Amino acid sequence: SAVISQKPSRDICQRGTSLTIQCQVDSQVTMMFWYRQQPGQSLTLIATANQGSEATYESGFVIDKFPISRPNLTFSTLTVSNMSPEDSSIYLCSVEEGGRRGETQYFGPGTRLLVL
Amino acid sequence: DAKTTQPTSMDCAEGRAANLPCNHSTISGNEYVYWYRQIHSQGPQYIIHGLKNNETNEMASLIITEDRKSSTLILPHATLRDTAVYYCIVRVGTNAGKSTFGDGTTLTVKP
Numbered sequence: 001s002a003v004i005s006q007k008p009s010r011d012i013c014q015r016g017t018s019l020t021i022q023c024q025v026d027s028q029v030t031m032m033f034w035y036r037q038q039p040g041q042s043l044t045l046i047a048t049a050n051q052g053s054e055a056t057y058e059s060g061f062v063i064d065k066f067p068i069s070r071p072n073l074t075f076s077t078l079t080v081s082n083m084s085p086e087d088s089s090i091y092l093c094s095v096e097e098g099g100r101r102g103e104t105q106y107f108g109p110g111t112r113l114l115v116l
Numbered sequence: 117d118a119k120t121t122q123p124t125s126m127d128c129a130e131g132r133a134a135n136l137p138c139n140h141s142t143i144s145g146n147e148y149v150y151w152y153r154q155i156h157s158q159g160p161q162y163i164i165h166g167l168k169n170n171e172t173n174e175m176a177s178l179i180i181t182e183d184r185k186s187s188t189l190i191l192p193h194a195t196l197r198d199t200a201v202y203y204c205i206v207r208v209g210t211n212a213g214k215s216t217f218g219d220g221t222t223l224t225v226k227p
Contacts, residue, residue: 033213102208103211103212105162
């Protein structure tokens with residue numbers, strides 16, 4: 001199974017600033033996925049990042065707020081821009097791995113963000 | 117993804133089997149049943165998945181009813197470390213990265 005790491009593991013930021021979260025996978029993957037988990041809530045998909053093309057955003061999420069980079073097949077970044085307290089969440093990176101019995105999804109440990 | 121229904125919370129005694137149900141009455145023929153869990157504030161962890169046959173691995177067993185409208189995740193000997201939110205997801209075997217997570221079941225294993 002894919003091993004995913006994220007940096008930073010947690011951060012406390014001031015409103016109006018931006019934070020870039022890094023995601024590293026131990027194998028080459030075509031797509032990487034970014035999720036958000038607000039306090040007490042379930043996971044919500046933010047966007048899908050393909051290497052060599054622009055990310056695809058889900059409804060309610062825009063590139064200006066959550067710019068994503070995907071420079072190669074093992075790495076991606078998510079930036080949370082112009083942060084407000086409502087952006088306080090856990091941000092999770094995820095990949096999918098194919099198999100004979102369907103694909104499986106793996107997640108990184110998450111980045112816990114608190115915006116003051 | 118087909119809609120799933122899970123109980124909000126369940127308790128289990130340490131050392132006993134934990135049986136977590138999931139209803140998915142609108143499941144399509146090509147959709148799998150996946151189970152993940154999320155231990156407090158960590159990233160979700162894949163547990164097991166199946167199409168129509170029962171499945172077992174080192175973590176759990178998955179029992180899918182013959183009509184595939186419901187399933188049960190079984191943790192045979194629950195430990196305190198199994199306390200987590202368990203998510204049942206029904207979807208096709210592709211586009212795994214775009215899973216729709218519901219609210220899941222909060223399992224509390226008690227000593």
